Amino acid sequence: MKDSRPAVATPPEITDLTPDGxxxxxxxxxxxxxxVLFRRHAAGIGRYAARRLGPGLAEDIxxxxxxxxxxxxxxxxxxxxxxxxxxxxxxxxxxxxxxxxEARQLRAxxxxxxxxxxxxxxxxxxxxxxxxxxxxxxxAAIASLDPGQRDVVLLIAWAELTYDQxxxxxxxxxxxxxxxxxxxxxxxxxxxxxxxxxxxxxxKEHPRG
Amino acid sequence: MDELTLxxxxxQDLPARIDLAGxxxxxxxxxxxxxxxxxxxxxxxxxxxxxxxHSRRVxxxxxxxAAALAxAAALAxxxxxxxxxxxxxxxxxxxxxxxxxxxxEAGAPRPAATAAQLxxxxxxAAAAAxxxxxxxxxxxxxxTLAATSSAGAGGLLFGPPDGKAVTQSWARVDGxxxxxxxxxxxxxxxxxxxPGGWPDSSYPYLDSLPAGxxxxxxxxxxxxxxxNDVAGSGDIGVFNxxxxxxxxxxxxxxxxxxxxxxxxSDPAVHFDPRVTDFAGQAGVAFYTRQEGxxxxxxxxxxxxxxYLGDRFVAYRMRNLPAAINNGVPTxxxxxxxxxxxxxxxxxxxxxxxxxxxxxx
Numbered sequence: 286m287k288d289s290r291p292a293v294a295t296p297p298e299i300t301d302l303t304p305d306g307x308x309x310x311x312x313x314x315x316x317x318x319x320x321v322l323f324r325r326h327a328a329g330i331g332r333y334a335a336r337r338l339g340p341g342l343a344e345d346i347x348x349x350x351x352x353x354x355x356x357x358x359x360x361x362x363x364x365x366x367x368x369x370x371x372x373x374x375x376x377x378x379x380x381x382x383x384x385x386x387e388a389r390q391l392r393a394x395x396x397x398x399x400x401x402x403x404x405x406x407x408x409x410x411x412x413x414x415x416x417x418x419x420x421x422x423x424x425a426a427i428a429s430l431d432p433g434q435r436d437v438v439l440l441i442a443w444a445e446l447t448y449d450q451x452x453x454x455x456x457x458x459x460x461x462x463x464x465x466x467x468x469x470x471x472x473x474x475x476x477x478x479x480x481x482x483x484x485x486x487x488x489k490e491h492p493r494g
Numbered sequence: 495m496d497e498l499t500l501x502x503x504x505x506q507d508l509p510a511r512i513d514l515a516g517x518x519x520x521x522x523x524x525x526x527x528x529x530x531x532x533x534x535x536x537x538x539x540x541x542x543x544x545x546x547x548h549s550r551r552v553x554x555x556x557x558x559x560a561a562a563l564a565x566a567a568a569l570a571x572x573x574x575x576x577x578x579x580x581x582x583x584x585x586x587x588x589x590x591x592x593x594x595x596x597x598x599e600a601g602a603p604r605p606a607a608t609a610a611q612l613x614x615x616x617x618x619a620a621a622a623a624x625x626x627x628x629x630x631x632x633x634x635x636x637x638t639l640a641a642t643s644s645a646g647a648g649g650l651l652f653g654p655p656d657g658k659a660v661t662q663s664w665a666r667v668d669g670x671x672x673x674x675x676x677x678x679x680x681x682x683x684x685x686x687x688x689p690g691g692w693p694d695s696s697y698p699y700l701d702s703l704p705a706g707x708x709x710x711x712x713x714x715x716x717x718x719x720x721x722n723d724v725a726g727s728g729d730i731g732v733f734n735x736x737x738x739x740x741x742x743x744x745x746x747x748x749x750x751x752x753x754x755x756x757x758x759s760d761p762a763v764h765f766d767p768r769v770t771d772f773a774g775q776a777g778v779a780f781y782t783r784q785e786g787x788x789x790x791x792x793x794x795x796x797x798x799x800x801y802l803g804d805r806f807v808a809y810r811m812r813n814l815p816a817a818i819n820n821g822v823p824t825x826x827x828x829x830x831x832x833x834x835x836x837x838x839x840x841x842x843x844x845x846x847x848x849x850x851x852x853x854x
Binding site: 316317319320323327328331332335336340343344347348351352355356357360371374375377378381382383385386389400402403419420423424426427431432433434438439441442443454455456457461465468470473474477 | 496497498500501502503504505508512513514516517518520521522524525528684687688690693718719720721722730731734784785814828836837
């Protein structure tokens with residue numbers, strides 16, 4: 286007997302080149318596809334969160350970010366190909382709830398030269414590394430930023446998002462990102478005036494060359 | 495070499511090792527659960543961008559009595575004694591503000607002792623208060639008393655609050671400039687950003703906000719969602735947004751009453767009828783528990799319904815990583831005692847003035 290049902294088109298296979306928006310759109314009917322998004326972006330978000338708060342909290346933030354994203358995936362505009370701004374925005378809001386801890390740790394680094402975030406990567410008490418004077422000054426300067434400015438600076442400097450992507454991540458207009466960045470840079474410039482970059486270890490290079 | 499390059503270098507050499515196994519397991523469990531319920535399904539709607547409305551607050555409550563009932567119901571849900579529907583609060587005309595309606599006179603027949611009473615009395619007083627309409631070039635003056643600690647501070651007090659600091663500040667109503675006193679001199683600087691969770695804190699925008707707790711909650715949650723925050727039942731996002739707004743802006747009594755209505759109907763928020771602010775003033779407080787150890791309080795004058803300040807108190811012991819004692823590391827952890835105040839600020843005076851440096 287001939288099957289009278291209409292033929293159903295097989296959706297294209299998800300590959301490394303499939304845009305995030307397509308993956309998220311498909312995951313609304315095929316939830317397991319959301320794991321693709323995790324494999325693509327969890328490490329980057331984890332590293333960003335770890336730089337801000339340390340590895341322990343970073344693991345929680347990665348978990349909560351992807352759980353929230355999965356639960357709210359129907360909100361995502363699937364025409365946006367790159368989901369990083371969305372995911373960093375969620376992660377950033379979770380990080381901001383720890384802003385008191387973050388500021389405390391930055392000030393601890395500035396005062397003592399011992400970075401609680403770096404320390405938390407090791408269990409060995411004798412593995413403490415004294416930070417150089419530049420790192421201490423930079424930590425103090427970042428700690429002096431208000432939470433909104435700190436988000437903009439670190440999303441650009443550490444997560445390597447563009448201004449447009451930061452605006453999307455924070456849900457604010459481009460102009461707000463630019464004005465926050467401008468004010469933050471002015472404050473950083475003042476705070477870091479006189480810092481001798483030769484104190485920075487020679488093997489450090491700008492990640493973008 | 496510019497300042498952004500220096501920021502880029504900080505913590506660049508941290509190990510790349512982040513254990514993602516736990517997060518991946520949690521996501522896999524969530525995905526699996528989603529897949530089991532009737533096969534492929536739509537994710538949960540939260541009513542922010544869709545048409546389903548908010549799952550938690552489906553009833554539009556606008557009237558004072560209804561708001562009070564909602565507050566009483568919310569309190570009952572979280573296991574506290576349900577507050578009775580309040581008797582009428584201060585009568586019309588008794589709450590005329592001495593500073594363009596900012597702070598109504600202390601004329602309530604008795605202080606609000608429950609969240610429901612606070613909402614009802616403040617709403618009643620707001621209806622009779624004169625318009626709050628500062629000009630764009632006016633300045634908002636605030637004088638605060640904050641706790642300090644000889645052990646230092648940075649995000650929180652590193653030790654017991656053994657000191658006090660009085661701060662005077664002015665913010666231009668249009669947000670373009672801020673002013674404060676440093677070393678006896680008035681310093682004017684460019685205005686800052688918006689309070690956390692708010693896309694706009696201009697008075698025209700704030701005046702446009704709805705008064706009903708369900709509607710106002712929906713607006714705040716939509717704002718949070720637009721900024722990719724995650725708000726929902728049991729979430730502290732709404733509370734934190736309200737705290738940030740009250741901490742940074744002098745608000746009309748109408749809006750304060752509406753915000754109290756939101757807090758009173760939020761399951762994540764608790765009410766304490768008897769607190770004392772840092773300046774020794776008796777108050778009531780809405781509070782939440784955050785970060786696993788900290789109670790964050792918004793303190794309110796129960797007679798004038800004015801914002802009195804905020805407090806951060808540890809409700810359980812917590813060892814925070816990295817020890818700081820007078821700037822010297824004494825161990826790997828900062829020990830926070832149960833009951834320890836990690837931050838406290840009281841508003842001593844506030845009002846609208848025509849120029850920075852002036853006081854009401």
